[in-house]
Amino acid sequence: MSANIISSVIQAFVERFGAQHSQFRGEDTLTLSADHIVAACLALRDEFGFELLSGQTAVDYWPELTPRFHIVYQIYSIQHNQRVCLRVPLNGNAPTMPSLTGVYPNANWQEREIWDMFGVRFEGHPDLRRILMPQDWEGHPLRKDYPLGYEEVQFSFNYDEIDRRKPYAKE
Amino acid sequence: MVEQTEVTLDELRHLVSERALTGETVLLNMGPQHPSTHGVLRLLLELDGETVVNCIPDIGFLHTGIEKNMEAKTYEKAAVMTDRLDYLNTSGNNLVYCLAIEKLVELDVPPRAQAVRVILAELQRIASHLVWLGTHALDLAAMSVFLYCFREREMIMDILEMCGGQRMMSTYFRPGGLWRDVPAEFEDAVRQFLRVFPRRVDEYEALLTHNPLFLERTRHIGVLSKEDALRWGVTGPALRASGVPHDLRKAMPYSGYEQYDFEVPTHTEGDTYVRYLLRVEEMRQSVRIVQQALDKLPYGPVRSNNRKFVPPPRSELGHSMEAVIHHFKLWTEGFSAPAGGVYVAVESPRGELGVYLEGNGSPKPHRVYWRTPSFANLQVLPLIAKGHLVADLVALIGTIDIVLGDTDR
Numbered sequence: 001m002s003a004n005i006i007s008s009v010i011q012a013f014v015e016r017f018g019a020q021h022s023q024f025r026g027e028d029t030l031t032l033s034a035d036h037i038v039a040a041c042l043a044l045r046d047e048f049g050f051e052l053l054s055g056q057t058a059v060d061y062w063p064e065l066t067p068r069f070h071i072v073y074q075i076y077s078i079q080h081n082q083r084v085c086l087r088v089p090l091n092g093n094a095p096t097m098p099s100l101t102g103v104y105p106n107a108n109w110q111e112r113e114i115w116d117m118f119g120v121r122f123e124g125h126p127d128l129r130r131i132l133m134p135q136d137w138e139g140h141p142l143r144k145d146y147p148l149g150y151e152e153v154q155f156s157f158n159y160d161e162i163d164r165r166k167p168y169a170k171e
Numbered sequence: 172m173v174e175q176t177e178v179t180l181d182e183l184r185h186l187v188s189e190r191a192l193t194g195e196t197v198l199l200n201m202g203p204q205h206p207s208t209h210g211v212l213r214l215l216l217e218l219d220g221e222t223v224v225n226c227i228p229d230i231g232f233l234h235t236g237i238e239k240n241m242e243a244k245t246y247e248k249a250a251v252m253t254d255r256l257d258y259l260n261t262s263g264n265n266l267v268y269c270l271a272i273e274k275l276v277e278l279d280v281p282p283r284a285q286a287v288r289v290i291l292a293e294l295q296r297i298a299s300h301l302v303w304l305g306t307h308a309l310d311l312a313a314m315s316v317f318l319y320c321f322r323e324r325e326m327i328m329d330i331l332e333m334c335g336g337q338r339m340m341s342t343y344f345r346p347g348g349l350w351r352d353v354p355a356e357f358e359d360a361v362r363q364f365l366r367v368f369p370r371r372v373d374e375y376e377a378l379l380t381h382n383p384l385f386l387e388r389t390r391h392i393g394v395l396s397k398e399d400a401l402r403w404g405v406t407g408p409a410l411r412a413s414g415v416p417h418d419l420r421k422a423m424p425y426s427g428y429e430q431y432d433f434e435v436p437t438h439t440e441g442d443t444y445v446r447y448l449l450r451v452e453e454m455r456q457s458v459r460i461v462q463q464a465l466d467k468l469p470y471g472p473v474r475s476n477n478r479k480f481v482p483p484p485r486s487e488l489g490h491s492m493e494a495v496i497h498h499f500k501l502w503t504e505g506f507s508a509p510a511g512g513v514y515v516a517v518e519s520p521r522g523e524l525g526v527y528l529e530g531n532g533s534p535k536p537h538r539v540y541w542r543t544p545s546f547a548n549l550q551v552l553p554l555i556a557k558g559h560l561v562a563d564l565v566a567l568i569g570t571i572d573i574v575l576g577d578t579d580r
Contacts, residue, residue, distance in 0.1 A: 024511040025274055051401045054516065055525055055542035072527060074514050074542065078401075078417045085514060106404035109550050117238075127186065132231035132579055141239055148243050 005080045009048050013040060029085040034071075034097040037088050041075070041103040050077040050084065053104035056111065058118040062144040066091045069120055073100075090120060099125040117142035186227050187217045196224050203232045207310045207565040210575030212549075216561070223564060226556040228549055233579040241539040245505030246272055247346055249536065254340040256541060257577035259302050262288075262295040262331070263519045265344035270425055271515040271528040272346040275508045278480050284348035284473045285427040289464045290361065291334065291343065292426075292517075293457040297368070298327040299520035300450050307447070307569035308379060311388045316378050323371050326364050333357060347481040348474030358465065365462055372454055379447070389444040393555040393567045396441060403551045407522025407544050409571055412449045413441035419518040430467075431460045443570040450572075453520075480506045505534035512538075519544055521572050545577035 006028055013019040017036040022029050032040055044050040055074040062068055067089030076083050090097060099122035100107035111122045112131040119140035122128060130137060139146055154162050190196045202213040211232035217225035237256060241249040253268045254261040266288055273280060280288075305320030328338040334353050335341025343350050379385045395405065400413040410417055418435040420428045436452040438445035475481050478493075482501045487494035508530030516525035522544030531537040548571045556564050 025277070025513050027513060029512075052406070053404050054523060055514070055527060055540065057527055057538075057540035057542075059512070059529055059538045072512065072540075074525065074527065078415060078422075081422050083514070085512075104404065105402050106547060106550055109546065130231075132234040134231075141236060146239075148239060 005048060005077070006082055006084065009044065009084060012043065012047075016040075016043070027083070027085055029087055031087045031089065034088050034090060037071075037073075037086070038098050038100065038103060040086065041073070041100055044075055044084070045103055048077070049079050050075045050082075052076040052078060053100070053106055053110075054083070056100070056107055056114065058114045058120055058142075060118060060142065060144045065093070068092060069095060069118060071097065071114065071120065094119060094121070096121040096123055098123050101125055116140065119143065183215070183227070187225050190219070190224070191217050195219070201561075201564070203229075208568055209306060209573060212568070212573070212575055212578075214552075214564070216564075218561065221560050221562075223556050223559055223561065226553045226564070228552055230546075230549070230575070230578050233575045235576075235580065237580050238539055238541065242536055245534045246508065246536060247501075247505060249539070250345065251340070251342045254342055255576060256543065256580055257519065257521070257524070257545070257574045258339060259299040259574050260295055260519050260521070260524070260577075261339055261341060262291045262344065263517060263524060265342060266292055266426065267515055267517045267519075267524050267526050268528075269344045269346050270517065271513055271526045272508070274513045274515055275511070275528055275530055276346075276480060276506065278347050278477055279475055280348050280426075281472045281475065282427070282469045283352075283471045286464045286468050287334075287349055287353055287473065288344055288426050289428065289431070290461050290468075291331065293460045293464075294327045294330060294361070294364075296520045297454050297457050298324045300454050301327075303450065303520070303569070303572045304375060304447075307566075307572075308385075310565045310569045311385060313379060313382070313385060316375055319371065319374060319378075323364075323368060326360075326367075330357065330360050330364065333360060345474065345481075347477065348472070352473045358468075361461065361465055365458060365465075368458055369455065372451060376451060380451075386444065388563070388566055389447060389570075390442060392443045392559065392563050393570060394440070394442045395551065395555050397439075399551070399554060400441070403554065404547045405522070405551050406547065407518070407520070407572075408446055408449050408453065409548055409551075410522065411435065412438045412446040414439040419516055419523060423516070425515070425517055428460075431463045433457075433460050443566055446570050507532055507534050508536070510537075516542065521545055521574070521577070522548055541580055543577045543580060545573040545575070546580075549573050549578055 010021050013030050017032045017040050019030040019032040054076045057072050059070045069090040071088040073086040099111055111125055114120050115128055116130040116133050117140055152162050196217050196219045199216045199218055201216055202208040203211040213229040215227040216223055237252045241252055250268055253264040256264050301320040301324040305317035308316035331341055332338045335343035395413050397414045400410050416435050416437040421435055433456045436449050438449055478497045482498050483494040488498055510531050512529035514527045516523050524544055525542035527540040528536055529538040556567055
């Protein structure tokens with residue numbers, strides 16, 4: 001019964017939304033375009049009984065630009081005890097895609113986090129502000145071209161050189 | 172880089188009601204430095220007298236960039252950061268991260284390690300619920316419960332320290348098993364805890380369950396319907412208190428949970444009081460699981476002997492060249508995982524704790540995403556807070572049981 005629901009989801013999605021199916025370590029992933037994601041999630045929720053949007057995140061494939069990002073949705077069905085993963089590839093450095101808040105309201109914070117961390121805009125989102133970083137932060141930290149900051153260690157041979165450009169609190 | 176805009180109060184205008192603009196209602200900050208927000212949570216409240224009209228949570232004060240940091244570490248070295256996410260459920264975080272690695276690289280875990288993982292994860296669940304119960308009661312002015320809860324929590328912390336050398340951040344679970352076997356005195360310490368703990372739960376219940384003051388503060392407060400809970404992605408005790416008997420330990424058993432006999436307590440009222448009853452009952456069920464796991468704790472190795480992923484024991488280094496090579500490779504470069512993503516979720520004390528781990532063929536993860544229950548469950552706070560008094564808001568923050576380290580990651 002529950003194995004059937006996954007195969008019927010796959011069949012319906014391939015036919016209706018042109019999705020591509022792949023399997024890795026027993027997890028089913030459907031890759032589809034951003035235009036279809038809202039209709040696909042509506043179908044998942046209302047026809048196939050996937051009630052819960054477990055998680056939503058993004059993956060950055062920089063320096064690749066087509067696609068640069070993948071938005072990954074983990075959707076779970078409590079009644080069938082099945083999980084399905086949807087992936088949406090997005091091109092370019094500042095992509096936009098439709099928001100899922102109309103289907104799963106809890107996408108609200110998840111999408112705010114993706115905007116904050118990856119700089120992917122969600123159209124139709126009611127409140128797309130940064131969520132974790134300060135509101136005036138520049139850049140999107142989880143992008144691959146965003147450096148992981150660190151402080152250089154001062155040794156005797158490079159003490160003065162680092163000291164010259166080290167930021168000190170103003171007196 | 173995307174253009175940044177100046178932040179003004181206008182940004183929040185769509186979140187508050189019309190009456191806030193005319194001055195009829197008052198905007199008030201609660202937190203981030205407030206004793207009852209359980210950490211650094213800031214709530215922007217729109218108040219009509221003492222009634223909450225709107226509640227806008229503001230999080231991120233404890234953001235530590237763990238997801239970004241993990242991308243710069245090898246798989247095994249990144250494990251120490253998992254403890255720091257949800258600092259009340261450190262074993263659970265280790266567990267889900269190790270399960271994800273084990274799924275990604277197809278690594279087996281010996282039965283003894285699986286059983287010890289279950290014992291410690293359940294003890295950690297009890298410890299987490301004890302902190303929750305103590306602080307929740309403290310918020311509602313029942314001070315003594317806090318002292319009793321922390322007394323029992325300390326017994327669990329001692330057991331964790333005995334195993335991993337640390338009370339809280341032990342990183343005792345490693346990919347492929349455990350860091351080392353449990354010490355000889357482990358079994359006695361756990362049995363001692365199991366002997367005294369059920370009576371102590373009765374004591375907490377004697378203090379709270381029929382206490383008229385506690386009932387007054389919790390009954391019919393913050394009612395969350397089944398439909399709303401599902402729509403907002405609420406999991407864990409809050410979902411079960413709203414009538415959905417969903418527990419990942421039963422639904423998708425991991426680490427051998429299918430061998431143990433336990434019940435998933437469920438209520439239908441969905442208010443603060445039944446969420447209290449449910450968590451107390453969960454502590455009793457966890458005791459049952461620990462008892463069973465300890466009774467049939469198998470003997471044998473506690474870490475996989477797949478030398479491509481697990482370093483050899485120290486004793487082998489003296490006489491095996493191959494062991495030296497494996498040791499050197501694993502501690503300098505680390506093991507590589509194939510390209511591909513896996514999602515693994517476990518039932519943490521707060522709900523579904525998931526990790527999406529994507530490899531790219533190198534020894535460092537390409538992306539680690541934490542689906543943390545506190546983040547997901549906190550979103551429902553504005554919904555259940557509307558129309559309640561500020562004093563009840565304190566109860567509501569307690570009842571959804573958030574850990575800010577888990578929320579902000």
